[in-house]
Amino acid sequence: MQIIPSHHPLHRRSFLHATGKFAAAAVLPTKLLAQKTTGQEKHEQNYDVSTGLMREHGILKRVLLIYAEVIRRIDAKEDFPPQTVIDSAEIVRKYIEDYHQKLEEEHIFPLFRKYYRRQDVLRLYAQKLLDLVDVLCEQHQAGRRLTDRIVSTLQSLKTADDRQNLAQDLRAFIRMYTPHEAREDTVLFPALPVIISRQEYHALGEKFKEIEHKTFGGEGFDIYLDYVTAFEKRLGIYDLKQFTPK
Numbered sequence: 588m589q590i591i592p593s594h595h596p597l598h599r600r601s602f603l604h605a606t607g608k609f610a611a612a613a614v615l616p617t618k619l620l621a622q623k624t625t626g627q628e629k630h631e632q633n634y635d636v637s638t639g640l641m642r643e644h645g646i647l648k649r650v651l652l653i654y655a656e657v658i659r660r661i662d663a664k665e666d667f668p669p670q671t672v673i674d675s676a677e678i679v680r681k682y683i684e685d686y687h688q689k690l691e692e693e694h695i696f697p698l699f700r701k702y703y704r705r706q707d708v709l710r711l712y713a714q715k716l717l718d719l720v721d722v723l724c725e726q727h728q729a730g731r732r733l734t735d736r737i738v739s740t741l742q743s744l745k746t747a748d749d750r751q752n753l754a755q756d757l758r759a760f761i762r763m764y765t766p767h768e769a770r771e772d773t774v775l776f777p778a779l780p781v782i783i784s785r786q787e788y789h790a791l792g793e794k795f796k797e798i799e800h801k802t803f804g805g806e807g808f809d810i811y812l813d814y815v816t817a818f819e820k821r822l823g824i825y826d827l828k829q830f831t832p833k
């Protein structure tokens with residue numbers, strides 16, 4: 588993982604993931620470890636596709652909050668740590684674009700295309716879902732282009748114009764991904780149990796669990812939750828209470 592400097596305390600957590608339960612037992616309090624182990628076993632028994640994808644959206648949502656804070660600071664002519672934004676864009680790259688969206692593109696979207704091809708009775712319903720998938724797919728590509736540009740702007744952030752360009756791209760990113768993930772959560776994922784059988788849905792969950800473990804050597808969600816939490820703390824937006832209206 589390159590986004591965190593090697594001396595960063597988060598590396599200790601990654602080490603726990605890399606070395607497994609036995610190494611973790613040496614440093615985690617017994618009660619906490621018991622809770623964590625029970626949770627993991629439960630997860631391994633019941634991996635639900637929609638729940639998994641939606642909590643990945645939760646990580647994306649928290650990156651959007653980081654981006655919103657950077658826009659706020661640019662508008663207010665305040666400083667922000669560019670490295671934190673580079674690291675956040677790296678979360679988008681590694682966890683959202685190269686993992687989450689790839690799952691959607693390779694395993695979810697094709698199910699809707701297949702459903703459309705064999706659907707006679709509910710043709711209109713299938714067509715609506717197919718149109719949605721086409722837009723979602725286009726937006727994944729547009730998102731990747733935006734991330735390229737955001738990272739490249741961040742690497743040579745010198746003038747006020749650079750800061751404005753960055754703010755503009757971050758705004759466009761938030762504007763697209765807010766409805767994108769909301770539409771997937773409320774329309775696409777709930778349609779999965781309609782278009783495939785219970786057995787296929789369960790098998791897909793098993794496949795996703797296997798891919799996650801192969802990709803991250805454990806639960807990618809835990810790893811990226813730690814990253815996003817650390818970056819929120821760096822920007823002073825971690826404390827939830829600050830968002831409660833007075």
Ligand SMILES: [Fe+2]
Nearest residue numbers: 688691723771
């Ligand atoms: Fe998507």
Ligand SMILES: [Fe+2]
Nearest residue numbers: 687691768771
């Ligand atoms: Fe998604």
